[in-house]
Structure formats: C-alpha cells, structure tokens
Amino acid sequence: MPPSAPKLRYDPGTPVAPGDRIGGARRVASGPGTYVRGGNVYASSAGRLKLSSPGADGSSASSNPTVSVELFGNKRRASSQVLSVGTIVLGRIARIETRAAYVEIVASAGFEGDPGGALRESHSGMIRREDVRSGVSEEVEMRESFLPGDVVLARIVSLGDARRYGLSTAEGELGVVRAVSASSGQEMRPLNWKEMVCPMTGVKEMRKCARPAAEGGGTTAGPMATPIKKG
Template sequence: MSPMKLCVPGDKLCSVEDCIPGTGVYVRHGCIYSSLAGYVLRKNEGEELPVISVVRETETQLLPDVGAIVTCKVTSINPRFAKVHILYVGSTPLKDRFRGTISFRPGDIVLAKVISLGDVQSNYLLTTAENELGVVVAHSEAGAQMVPISWCEMQCPRTHAKEFRKVARVQPEYLQA
C-alpha cells in the first residue's frame, strides 16, 4: 500500500474533472481543496470518478457518505427540522460524532440514508423516504417505549396514545443479535 499524502487546509488536491469532492474538502473555481489537516483519501466507487476526501487519522476512518444507511439519535428539534447525531454507518459504530438534519422527535432512534454531505459549518442531510427507513425506537411522553401499529403511527403501551412517526420496516442486516 502506498503511503497516504499529508495535506493542510487550503492545499489544492485536484480538478473537479478528475475527482468527486467528498468530506474534508471544498470546491472553488473548478478545483478541490483540503479544508482539514490530514491525509488525502481517494476511493473508487464503480465507473464514476474517484471520491477524494481528507481524513484526520492515518487509519482510514469510516465516514458517512452519500447513499450510506445510518443509524442516528435525534438530539433537538425546531419547527422545520430535527438535529441528530449519527451513531452508525450500516452496522459499524463511528469513532467521531457526526451531525445530521432530519424530521423527528428528540430521543428517537432512526434509520436514514445520507443524501448530502456535510462540511465544517453544516450537517449531513438525511432522508427516510424509503420503506426500510424511519423510526426504529421511540419513547412516549409517559416514558414507555412505543410500539409501531402502522407504517406511520406508534402507540404508547401505557396510555394507548398514538403519535405520528414514519416507522422503519427494519431489514434483517440492520438487526443486531
């Protein structure tokens, strides 16, 4: 394996014609630059151009990427969206904390798909549009773990109150024994 190239913020890495920008980089005037001090990582995904990213550690750090299925916990909400911490990519726990944006309630555990990469100032943008994605664990205002009763509702077993949630149809590969 060839040694990874070290870079600092502002280093010109390549042209946007040669690579797709990933995490830890930014685009300006048709070129991709490093936004972090770290190691340059090029990942080839299919027939497309390679994705170029900058990671902080020598060992390749797992990062949320567009199309990745992530497990996240809702930390706060406002009238337009909810902020989350991304905990897992697939079934692999993350070493670092990543933030995302989605629509649910605080405390919910959600399976979602990354649709837009974040940068230093912003969050990853997530979606639960597919049937397999949505709330996996939710607690009612009474504190009980809610039970899904349809694809769009969960019910408190104590109070029998129903709350609207986009419920995930969890696939076996995301269940942990």
C-alpha cells in the same frame, strides 16, 4: 463484574441502544461503544453492556471500572471514513425545527453488504422537511415525524457542509426505530408508517416510522432494531 461495581442504569449484559444513558462519568470510564456528554456516559452503539475492572482491557487508564458495549454478532466498529453518500446510519434526534430535524449520528447501520458498527466519534446530520417522506413536503409536520430522543435510521443523501451530513428517511425502511411515550415514559411500538403506540396505556403518537417487519420491510423496528438485507 468487579466486586464493588458502581450503580448503573442497566445491569451488565443488558441490551442497550445508541443514546441510552448508562451512568455518571465520575464513577465509570468510557470504553468502546460509549461516549461522554454532560458528565454522563452514553451508549453509541447497539449491543450488550459490559463492565470491566479498572485497566482490565487496557481501554482506559482510569481508576474507575470501564463500561463498554459489545456489538451484537460479529460486527466491527466503523470509522468516520465509511460515511459517504448512500450509507445508512443510525442516529438520535437532537432537536426539531419547523423545516428540519437535527440528528446525532452514532453508527453505520450495516446495510447492503456493509457490516456497519459504532462510529469512533459522533457526527451531526440534518433531515430537511422535503426528505422526511415521499410526497408533498408542505404536508409534512416535523413534530409529527420525529421528537427529540427518537432513534432513527436514515440514508446520507449529501455531504452537506463542514458541520453536518444531509439525511433522508423517505424510504419505507427508514425512519424512527425507537421512541419513548411522552405520557408514560415506556418504549413504544410501531403500528404503521406514521403511528406508534404505548403498550402500557394504548396512547398513540405520530412518527415517521421505519416499516415494521410485519409489513414486509427490511428492518425490525423496536428497541434493538437491526437492519437486514432484503431477500
């Protein structure tokens, strides 16, 4: 670590998830696995935070130290060309409307033989009410399925228009994998496919959860949810 390291929200080596705010863009440069928005640097992939001296890795010409995210395992960084119908993606809910949730797609999740990885740039996606879960779409309440800031796994079901991809979380293995309690600010854990609970307060909140590993699903829901192939 550089001797005069800037103050970050997370220490180097700490696991981070897509959308985690790392620090101010005036103090650190954005490296691989991160992006800048609104004057702050955010993680765009799941991995461990790395802080490099200015120019140490050649990723930035800035005089500030560079923050980057080292992917877990041997995953590669994906390009936008890998996104196609059927691809599983990782994203963060940006906003909710009555009939749709809008998603910032930041990574290809690595299902079905694709090692996945962070995208070089984020993309927009939309989950329509009828694509949230299996069943009658009129019964789905969007704000009981997702809230802004939630991290979700979703499948691309259409290329949509020029602005965003069509996404679905209808499969059991798809849905919210990371969410923060509105009452405590603590990260919640899934109870079942439609509820999460704050481990500090015990308060439950409604979500369309990715199937917890305890139920035999293909994902491990939690802060560093990593999709795996079914055996």
